[in-house]
Amino acid sequence: MSFAEVLRFALRGLAANKLRSALTMLGILIGVAAVILLVAVGNGSAQAINERIEALGTNTVTVMSAGRGGSTGPALTEPVADALADPQLAPDVAAVSPVVSAAATLTFAGADHDVNQFVGTTASWFASSNTPVGSGSAFTADDEAQGRRVVVLGRTVAEELFPRADPVGQQVTVGGALFTVTGVLAPKSSTGFQDGNDTAVAPLAAVRQVVTGYGALTSILVRAKSPDRVDAVQAQVATILNQRLAVAAGATAPYRIQNASQLLATQTETADTFTTLLGAVAAISLLVGGIGITNIMLVTVTERTREIGIRKALGAPRRVILTQFLIEATLLSVLGGALGVAAALAGSSFSIVGVQPVIVPSSVGLALGVSIAIGLFFGGLPAARAARLRPIDALRYE
Amino acid sequence: MTRPVLEVRGLRKTYGTGEATVHALRGVSLLVERGDYVAVMGSSGSGKSTLMNILGALDGPGSGTYLLDGVDVSRLADRQLALARNRLIGFIFQAFNLIPRTSALANVELPLAYAGVRPRQRRERAMAALALVGLADRARHEPNQLSGGQQQRVAVARALVTEPALLLADEPTGNLDTRSTADVLEVFDQLSAAGRTIVLITHEPEVGDRAKRLIRLVDGRIVTDVRQSPLDRVPVGARPGRPGR
Ligand SMILES: Nc1ncnc2c1ncn2[C@@H]1O[C@H](COP(=O)(O)OP(=O)(O)O)[C@@H](O)[C@H]1O
Ligand SMILES: [Mg+2]
Numbered sequence: 001m002s003f004a005e006v007l008r009f010a011l012r013g014l015a016a017n018k019l020r021s022a023l024t025m026l027g028i029l030i031g032v033a034a035v036i037l038l039v040a041v042g043n044g045s046a047q048a049i050n051e052r053i054e055a056l057g058t059n060t061v062t063v064m065s066a067g068r069g070g071s072t073g074p075a076l077t078e079p080v081a082d083a084l085a086d087p088q089l090a091p092d093v094a095a096v097s098p099v100v101s102a103a104a105t106l107t108f109a110g111a112d113h114d115v116n117q118f119v120g121t122t123a124s125w126f127a128s129s130n131t132p133v134g135s136g137s138a139f140t141a142d143d144e145a146q147g148r149r150v151v152v153l154g155r156t157v158a159e160e161l162f163p164r165a166d167p168v169g170q171q172v173t174v175g176g177a178l179f180t181v182t183g184v185l186a187p188k189s190s191t192g193f194q195d196g197n198d199t200a201v202a203p204l205a206a207v208r209q210v211v212t213g214y215g216a217l218t219s220i221l222v223r224a225k226s227p228d229r230v231d232a233v234q235a236q237v238a239t240i241l242n243q244r245l246a247v248a249a250g251a252t253a254p255y256r257i258q259n260a261s262q263l264l265a266t267q268t269e270t271a272d273t274f275t276t277l278l279g280a281v282a283a284i285s286l287l288v289g290g291i292g293i294t295n296i297m298l299v300t301v302t303e304r305t306r307e308i309g310i311r312k313a314l315g316a317p318r319r320v321i322l323t324q325f326l327i328e329a330t331l332l333s334v335l336g337g338a339l340g341v342a343a344a345l346a347g348s349s350f351s352i353v354g355v356q357p358v359i360v361p362s363s364v365g366l367a368l369g370v371s372i373a374i375g376l377f378f379g380g381l382p383a384a385r386a387a388r389l390r391p392i393d394a395l396r397y398e
Numbered sequence: 399m400t401r402p403v404l405e406v407r408g409l410r411k412t413y414g415t416g417e418a419t420v421h422a423l424r425g426v427s428l429l430v431e432r433g434d435y436v437a438v439m440g441s442s443g444s445g446k447s448t449l450m451n452i453l454g455a456l457d458g459p460g461s462g463t464y465l466l467d468g469v470d471v472s473r474l475a476d477r478q479l480a481l482a483r484n485r486l487i488g489f490i491f492q493a494f495n496l497i498p499r500t501s502a503l504a505n506v507e508l509p510l511a512y513a514g515v516r517p518r519q520r521r522e523r524a525m526a527a528l529a530l531v532g533l534a535d536r537a538r539h540e541p542n543q544l545s546g547g548q549q550q551r552v553a554v555a556r557a558l559v560t561e562p563a564l565l566l567a568d569e570p571t572g573n574l575d576t577r578s579t580a581d582v583l584e585v586f587d588q589l590s591a592a593g594r595t596i597v598l599i600t601h602e603p604e605v606g607d608r609a610k611r612l613i614r615l616v617d618g619r620i621v622t623d624v625r626q627s628p629l630d631r632v633p634v635g636a637r638p639g640r641p642g643r
Contacts, residue, residue: 001511001512001514005511009511012500012504016497016498016499016500017499303498306495307497307498309495310495310496310497311497311508311512312480312483313454313456313483313489313495314483314484314508314509314512314556315480315481315482315483315484315485315509315512315513315560316480316484316512317476317477317480317481317512318476318477318480320512390456390457390458391456391457391483392451392456392457393457395456395491395495
């Protein structure tokens with residue numbers, strides 16, 4: 001018997017058992033699609049985190065108080081921030097932006113909206129933090145110097161307070177004071193838990209006066225002249241701070257300096273953990289799918305064994321039977337797997353729980369490999385066993 | 399004298415071991431000539447099926463020799479056994495054993511496919527076999543769309559399509575009503591008249607009466623072996639013309 005003939009036999013066998021074929025394929029499909037999609041979700045959220053950190057800028061360092069609230073010991077103050085802009089001691093520093101931030105409620109025409117981060121800073125912050133203004137304009141150094149109450153709204157805030165109107169030029173109330181809106185930030189990609197567009201930015205002096213008071217700074221954002229000078233800037237900033245805050249050699253510093261790549265490293269680690277976790281969930285779903293396939297195939301073993309008995313009684317050589325049943329199992333597994341990949345690709349174009357999935361190629365290979373192996377093994381093994389039986393034993397099988 | 403189609407000598411077969419040993423066959427010797435029509439009778443459990451399965455090469459002989467068309471079956475490897483089942487033997491089961499959800503035509507074609515016959519020729523020969531059993535118009539029907547008698551006639555067509563030297567039938571009418579039984583038996587008579595060698599097992603005396611030779615089995619031994627009509631004569635039941643439907 002030629003291979004083409006055996007292939008035709010296998011196809012006819014699949015067609016003759018449509019429900020069984022469909023169920024087996026469905027099991028493989030679900031297993032494969034679940035694995036690929038779950039890993040893609042994990043990968044997608046990891047990439048989103050990376051993008052957001054990269055959007056922060058890779059040429060900045062952030063100085064934060066080490067202690068909570070800065071109540072003990074010397075704190076980050078405006079003079080400290082000014083001291084960092086020293087062309088002699090810190091030649092690689094391009095700009096220094098002191099930052100205060102607090103939660104605040106913005107009100108406009110009876111509507112109000114809470115922002116977690118009402119940021120007070122200087123005009124240089126927009127460039128340093130890689131936060132461009134979408135419409136209108138940022139505030140200027142002059143606004144800052146004059147202590148004008150102006151504000152740039154994040155996209156979410158603008159949409160909440162001004163669902164129809166153009167916010168630029170309008171006045172919103174924050175902490176009982178009126179702030180004139182000068183612009184709206186360009187939309188930022190946001191990930192999972194925090195909305196990067198739910199913010200508002202105003203001059204440092206105005207925010208301190210109205211919202212935060214005159215305590216310590218929340219942080220200082222320092223921009224290096226180029227990305228490869230970040231390490232130098234970090235050292236220079238540390239030197240100045242140690243001097244200003246009188247830190248003894250060897251003592252723990254009352255501040256922390258972080259650069260974007262360090263942030264990236266810790267966040268990537270978190271994201272990797274997340275991906276691994278999802279991978280484990282995916283592996284379990286593959287296992288469950290595999291058990292489903294196994295069940296269907298084992299339930300039909302009696303019927304198949306009898307069929308093999310009939311075929312042997314009619315003079316089918318063992319090799320022909322084996323080939324036919326292996327082709328059947330292969331076709332089911334490969335077809336089910338391919339459909340699973342297609343389903344996963346289709347599903348990955350939708351965002352799932354707020355995450356845009358990004359397919360990991362190796363997960364496609366793994367999922368396909370495992371499910372095809374399961375299909376082949378549990379489809380082929382009973383057939384191989386039955387093909388070895390005497391016809392009468394296969395016919396009597398129960 | 400021509401070579402006998404089958405010859406068994408001192409055939410023994412036991413099932414199980416120790417206390418539970420069942421002696422299904424206790425030394426059976428039998429010689430069947432070409433063109434004979436043999437009915438095997440005996441009470442339930444007398445070893446008829448055991449003998450038949452060995453003759454059909456579906457089961458191995460326990461001890462003793464079995465020459466099928468002059469070839470010692472116990473010496474054959476799996477591939478040669480498959481070849482023997484395909485070319486030399488047509489087996490008809492009590493339970494029909496058609497492949498489910500597969501058309502009558504495809505079922506009848508199956509042994510030819512395993513014999514390596516080309517699809518076109520296969521179709522023609524399968525259609526001819528179906529016509530012989532009077533089911534040409536049911537070729538496209540699947541087993542569950544056919545009556546018991548029709549299914550058994552499809553099984554007969556499948557058994558004879560390769561033109562085997564030996565047709566074996568284990569209670570072919572055991573699951574059929576009288577009408578279907580008559581249909582199937584007519585086919586056998588017709589085949590015998592056409593010179594085929596047939597061995598069949600039956601419970602019904604009227605079936606045994608039609609055969610040229612009647613063998614009675616008791617407790618794994620042949621007790622009587624009677625020739626009822628000459629080898630070269632048409633069996634009593636056979637009528638000219640095609641079997642009815
Ligand atoms: N597969 C088997 N395992 C154990 N005992 C069997 C098996 N097949 C048949 N027997 C026993 O062998 C004896 C003969 O059985 P069988 O040839 O089927 O009888 P018959 O077909 O004449 O009714 C019976 O006693 C039966 O119980
Ligand atoms: Mg029996």
